[in-house]
Amino acid sequence: MPGKLKAKIVAGRHLPVMDRASDLTDAFVEVKFGNTTFKTDVFPKSLNPQWNSEWFKFEVDDEDLQDEPLQITVLDHDTYSANDAIGKVYIDIDPLLYSEAASVISGWFPIYDTIHGIRGEINVLVKVELFNDLNRFRQSSCGVKFFCTTSIPKGYRAAIVHGFVEELVVNEDPEYQWIDRIRTPRASNEARQRLIFLMSGELQRKIGLKVLEMGGNAVVGYLQCFDLEGESGLVVRAIGTACTLEKLSSGSSTHTHPNTAPASNACNSPSKDGKEPVFGEDLPSSSGPPTPFRALPTSSSSPPPFSPSKPCSRQSSSSDTDLSLTPKTGMGSGSMGKDAGPLKTLLRQQTQTALEQREFPFFTLTSFPSGFLLHVGGVVSARSVKLLDRIHNPDEPETRDAWWEEIRQEIKSHAKALGCHAVVGYSENTNICEEVCILSASGTAAILNPRYMREGCLDIAGSDHRFEDPSPSSCGFCHIPYDELNMPFPAQLTYCFHCRRQKVPDVLFTTIDLPSDAAIAGKGCFIQARLCRLKKKAQGEVNATAISNLLPFMEYELHTQLMNKLKLRSMNALFGLSIQISVGENMLLGLASATGVYLTALPAPGGIQIAGKTPGDLNNEQHIMNIQKRINDTIAKNKELYEVNPPELTEEVVGSPIPEPRHRSRLFRSHSESSDELSELDLSHGKKDAFVLEVDDTDAVEDIHSLLTDAPPPKGFHSCNTETMPGIYNWTSALQMFTSVRVLRLSNANLTNQALNKIFTDLCENLLKSFYFKLRSMVPCCLSHLNFSVAVPEEELIQVAVTAVAMTFDKDQTQEKPAEKPIMKGCSEGEEQLQFPLELCADSSSVNSQSSSRISGVPESSSLSTRAASVDYGSFADRCSTWLELLRLKAHTIRRGSVKTSRRTQSLAHSVSSLEHSSPITEGRSRLLRSSRSFGGSSVSVVKMTPLSFLPGTRIVKYLGIINMFFIRETTSLREEGGVSGFLHSFVAEVFAMVRAHVAALGGNAVVSYSMKDCVLMENPNKNQCQCLINVSGDAVIYIRETDLEAIASTVGLSSTNSDGAT
């Protein structure tokens, strides 16, 4: 009997009138957990009942505690007929199961009904008493902490990053059960809500078990999704990164990190003790000198694929892939030679051995402690089209497990082809249309620092070897991980513009956040590629094949668009890239979003050159010149707008964005097979440095026009889809999280691809314009973490849902870099927050790091090389076409001048936003907002919400647990509720309200890493009906404003009770 759950129903308020005669309600409450139900007395004739019940006690297994939610149903007592349900509250008690999280849930919860929405509130108290259970074979995983945040949570330090965990649970969808024919939609929706609560509880528990088996105590970057497959079932799946987290005590100095037990591992002893016999197959994985793998299995142009010694046995049950991954390697102390070649080999060796025992060396994290990420290869992705009606055993997870397994293997091999052993910023998602399901996975191939694989604490060898590290953190991640002589794809390499020692590509695409210590020029900007493709209506296999065939073309075009837009903004890298492909009956939508930035380590991008195919035609020539001029003007304007002024340009290129004709390579747009062009592309080598857009048909003209239609954000606004906006670091505390949904009905059934593209592009652009307008009072402000998701809910309908946060910043300071803090490491308060204590780069002399704000004075070299780039898409295979996203970087280098001026570029060495910065003015404002909440006598505490992992101007002092909620709302009086817009508006507001209430009841005052995973809207205006499902998640936290923090600085221990080891 390992746990006792206690609940007390205190009172209700604002209840709806249930008895028309008296205008009052006779309310009572049912409290249910598992199969046990308690009832309160009826509190007659009141809309504000005071039940003040006894403590209802449930004695349950901790397994149930994890799986089940506490169900509270408020009813109206009726003597003669059945009692009417007023509404329900589901309380996830998981946060009470961690020893250091919330101890009690207490507060007002909105009473929710799937038909009427929120109907009053109920005040509830919930507690859990856990008994120690030493049963080794337990099924529960109480105590494993979950974080949605995709970085190491603030206030923690990752002792060990264990790696990828995944799980998948399947059930029959209540909406498709036979009983659904006879029960009301309301009953069916309630059954669905309840089931999903149960399933996600179970899923979390199972993931927790895997984490415990791996020896971890937390899951970071937890990403849970629902697949409403319809007839074949309801799938809840999740991925995450298992870690062993240690809480940083605020008082302790950063020097004194407990060098925990595995310290011995840090040196040469490969501790194999954790090894389990199951894995006998891959025992001596560290022995063979690993060769970089250059071959894409699917690519033909590369040398034959090197077949690595199979690193990990594929297990029979693929849902249990990652058991027992205790890192065991024969890595060295981590010191490296100065020579690039051997170093790389050594590195690879170490990393590989550390990672290769894992079936999937994937990490869902998107930002890392500095030093963790050594090199980044590029984006890897895979897609697969599946037919749901072909699942043999729909109730069992095996088939889906196998599908994902397949995709992950593909990702892994792509990463290998890029010479990388890990995939970071990894995510998975699905898109379902009728019986067709597209599974997608993407991430960024990378080489990680092997030390973190086993021992996160870096202070073993002190900082000595850091100086031996040839890759300063400001540019190291840009250096190519693959072998220069055997590149996996043609790429144009130059020497790194920072260290001059290693090669870098000319463009870098990633799915992760900009590393905090990366050196950039100017500010970042939001870049989006949008694409619509018509598809013939079809069924089953034919449909799946048609989609499979379209996918690579879509990805190719999206890439081309992204690349062009990037060039147009005079930038050379994309972060946070996410590509979404959505299927409808008769079309496919593709949406790629990313944040562009100018990395000073990478060469400056060339311009875009327009070429006509039919020279001689004067009219055309004139036209092309006009376009060219517009493009050049746009580039010049963008440079100014985003303050992209790398110093080399002023010295050499004299700011001209117009590439000289002799340095150009060509990008061929092709609507047919791209293979034909390959030879032509190669021919152009050595002549061009800019993108050439060939205007050969009307499509091309359209596309160029659409390039230029992207309006830059109005003055005072910036936008990005990453955690932090590159180039802005002085956030003030004002913040507004929002969700916006727009659905467009295409009235004309006979649209062309171009017309569709235009409509789709306008839809996205208009949404952005709307945001700017609505949030204009916040300028200067930045829309961060812009997360677009597209769907085709029905034929003729396009739905775009966006969640983002607007944050204000102090304009006056944007030009300066943050003042170098005189505080040296180890003595600053901010240091305590460091997840990883030591993060000096090679230039550490100039680095004073304070938490996430660090400055690196980086030597810049001015040797400018011009480059050519060309996008090609990797091969795609058979009908289950998965596709590798690889940028084919057509390359050559022309050295222009050999001036090597090395200098400190003050203006460029930006550090990325620090939460510590906040202006006193807005602090005051927010305090006002917070403190004066007690308007009108009673008070509702303010709960901030943000999709980011931090709140500017504050420090998160406690993580209270994960919020993962699923709601269904339906109506049969759509018109009366203000149409679909009115219906959804109130539903979204209700979802926010319920999230806030749950956070407040846990004692929290904010949700970070908030995201809306699903928003599925089904309408039937003719019947005056509508239904919507929303799934949201995030981390409930307590934050303290920096200013308050200083006041209470040393006195309060920040409730960090050092209660680690919750396992």
Place this chain on the structure above:
Amino acid sequence: MAVELDVFVGNTIIMSEEVYQLWLDGYTVNDAVKVRMDGGALDEFEANADVVQSDTMDQYRTFQMCERLLHSPTKLANQLLFQIPPHRQATLIERYYAFDDGFVREVLGKKLSKGTKKDLDDISAKTGVMLKSCRRQFDNFKRVFKVVEELKGPLVENIRQHFLLSDKLARDYAAIVFFANNRFETGKRKLQYLTFQDLAFCAGQLINNWTVGAVDNMVEDMDVDLDKEFLQELKELKVLITDKDLLDQHKSLVCTALRGKTKAFNEMEANFKNLSRGLVNIATKLTNTKDVRDFFIDLVEKVSCPENFLSFHFVVWDRYMGVIKSCIFKMYHD
């Protein structure tokens, strides 16, 4: 191609006071968009008509959802649906309960019944206040009236507490409730020159001095109903005009107090008897409900008009009546 659905929801309520005012004033979305665009919304942030339209729709929907809460403003503070910063809550409430002086002047003293509500379109046409706005204002009056009707304690304070209004607005509502309850006739032509603020001031005076609450502050309706006992006692003032000695004494006291203080002094002195008779007659008849209703008309007809008081500056009139009042009170207590 049509926008089927378009919503934008912020974690903290997003509203512009301009749009809120347009909504309160009863503009339709399309008209509001027009007003905003004419007002220069387009110049800001490269907005176009669609953007303004979408923004206006979102805000209108938000206001509509808030309206239910605004009907009982205390709920606004502890509801969970919208996260509204306190200063915004105050603005929302204060603006929602604000009214047009022109409109209220028309309704003042009328029974707040369905019948009156039916006539709102006439009032709307007359005052130029949109019907929708008229309805809101009328419903506000009615709602406040209904809530405070049965409450104990001071009227203004009750209104302020239950509707979280500012002191000024609470006093205005107290006047409206007072007028509605006593059904003072204010619509006659002769009273048209009086503004709402004039009458509200009078109501304040009456509430402070003539109601039950002026004597006892813990009874129901204490500030709403006139003190019956007091009205009964007023009858005894008749001696002021029937008894010659008292009349003279009264006259001399008043004249002493006012000598040299008003230009109309001579006129007043000459007509003192008529004046006094008018006032006392009004006072003695106040036991009749009908005469209570006509109180203001009588004041104008029987006191002001014969003496051409309309020509007097309002301040003078006020000062005069104040003195008269204090005199009467003094003598009454004596």
